[in-house]
Each structure stands twice: as C-alpha cells, then as structure tokens.
Amino acid sequence: MGLALKDTEHHCYGDYLHWSDNNYELIDGEAYFMAPAPNLEHQEVAGDVYFQLRSALAGKKCRAFIAPIDVRLPKKDEADESIDTVVQPDVLVVCDSHKLDRRGIRGAPDWILEVLSPSTASHDQIKKRELYEHHGVREYWLIHPIDRVLTIYRLQNGEYGKAEILELRGSTPISILDNVQIEWDDLLTRLPSVEECL
Template sequence: MGLPLRDHQHHTYSEYLTWPDDVRYELIDGQAVMMAPAPNLDHQDIVGELFYQIRQQLEGKPCRPFIAPVDVRLPRGDEANEDIDTVVQPDVIIVCDPGKLDRRGVRGAPDWVAEVLSPSTAAHDQVVKRRIYERARVPEYWLVHPNDRTLTIYTLRDGAYGRPDIFELKETTRLQTMPELEIAWDALVERLPKQEF
C-alpha cells in the first residue's frame, strides 16, 4: 500500500510506536512500508459506506466494525506486543472477539477485512496483504475494485485462501463467513464517477 523504506532493517512494533505521526506506515514482516498519500474521494466514499452499512447491521451485537486508521497487530505466535513485526491498517474490519481489542487497536486476526483498491495500492493489497491476511488466518478478505466495479472475495478454507469469488458491484453481496451481514451497492455505485471506456 505504499513504498518500502528500503533500509533493510528488521523493525518491530516497539519501534513503530516511536515513528512520527505525520507520516503513516505499515510494518510487513519487519519492513517499514510508507502508506500512500491520502486516497481520493471515491475511495473514501466506498470505505465510509462499507463501514456505515456494517455498523448499522451490527448495532447491539458483539462484533464491532472499525475504519482506518487503526493498527492491527498480527503476531506469528505468542510473542509480546513489542516484538510483533507485522502491523497493518486495513480500510474496514470487523472484530468479534473483544479480547483482541485494546487501547492501541487490535491484536490478532479480524473476522473480516475489506481493502478498497487504488492504483497506488492495488499490487500491495492483492499480493502482499493477501499473503499476510492468509497467514494470520483472517476468515474473509474483500478487495473492492472501484474502477472496474468488481469485488474479489477470499475465504479461508483449510487454513488457506483458494480461488477467489468475483462479483459485480450491484444489488447486494452477503459476507460469506457472516451471511447475516450484507452490503448494498447500487446507491453507492451511482454516486461514483461514470466509467470511461
């Protein structure tokens, strides 16, 4: 989702906490990755709408949605927080286990992750973060493609993401691992700029 610093040092969460707030980073396997500049309004509109719809449907239920920026620490095992070397900031997440939440964010895999792609983040989200979320055992990972109006869904089966399901952004799409939740697309897509061919 950005540009590696290429300092070839292995960083941990304890160092990450000391970095300046005016530049956002993710930490992927110990490598600092600078986040892209502020995304465009279409991206923000989609992220906001996903969060809004999910939040309404989860009202009064134990699962909670969060919107970026929120640090999600993904330990490989039982290492202490300060030793974790992967910290990401997904666009929208759902966390159902309150034991994963603390004042600094989330420790452990969210139950659902959605990333909205932009030209500067597409490769990172589709390749690097997909691998990270699979390793962390995130049950369901959505990639929203605003330009081609499609949605790619990876679902964890037997510990791995297999072939993804691909849908058009129209009508409604249910979460595969939480089918009581769904996203309605039509009004949102209508607000997006018309596609040019």
C-alpha cells in the same frame, strides 16, 4: 508504482510507535509507506461499507472498524513491542472482544476489506492476501471502485480457495456474518464511471 519501503532495516511495533509519521504498515519487519490522503472514491467506498456494517452489527458481538486503526499480527505470543507486522486495513470486523485493546487490535480480524488504488493494488492483492491467509482472516474482500469489481477470498482449511469475482451491484452477503450484506446501488450513484475516468 508500488509502495516505497522506508529502508532496509528490520522494524517492530516498538519502533513504529516512535515514528512521527504514522503513514506506514509493517509486514515481517519491512515498513511500507502508505498514501496519506486516499482519493475520493476510496473514501466513499470505505466510509459507506463501514456505515452499513456498523448499523448492521449494532447490539451484536462483532464490531466494525475503519482505518486508521493498528492491527497487530503476532507470530506467537511475543510482546507488543516485538511484533513485526502491523497493518491498517480500510474496513474490518472483529468478533472476539479479547482481541481489542486501547492500542487497537491484536490478532487477526474475522473480515477485512481493502479498497484498491493504483499505488496499492499489487500490495493488497498479493502481499496482504498472503499475510491475511497466513494469519487466518476468514474473509478478505478487495474492491476496485473504478472498474466496479469485488474480489472475495474465503478461508477454507487454512487457505484461501479460488477467488469469487463479482460485479458491484445489488447486494453482497458477508458469508461469515449472519444476515449481514452490503448494498451497492446507492454507493455506485456517487462513484464515477470508468468512462468518466478516461
């Protein structure tokens, strides 16, 4: 089951700020409803990765954030209220402090992690991959917590090359960050195996 569109109207950040229900992301003016309560595996993975990143980046210029936080992706230099793409990645890293303001982040993060779930998998793997590539996100990670698979896209010459697909085990370095890697073994002991989910 894919994500539901709010309607067929074209929306921008000015509209989004007035919605009482903020479980939406905007992509090119289309409002996609996001699940309000991620499952336990999703929360475990996002929380653990964020905790590791926050610890590893302490005292450094790059900063880690976890959803919900608005990431506005302008097409040019339009005012905030006119921006028609606003997403909330699960975990992200921003290295340019000029992109940070009281509303969240304006401009592409350097690194993004999305935790896949059945309702968002195609959205994250296709629509958001294309979006992040277009806006210059340098590294994009997709984790399938049940299958224990990590897919990594790295920006080269403005495009994501062939994906690197890894088993979640041991540790995985974040190539755009010096001496930062994510350790999986402790996290995996808290996640159900594929057999437990059948």
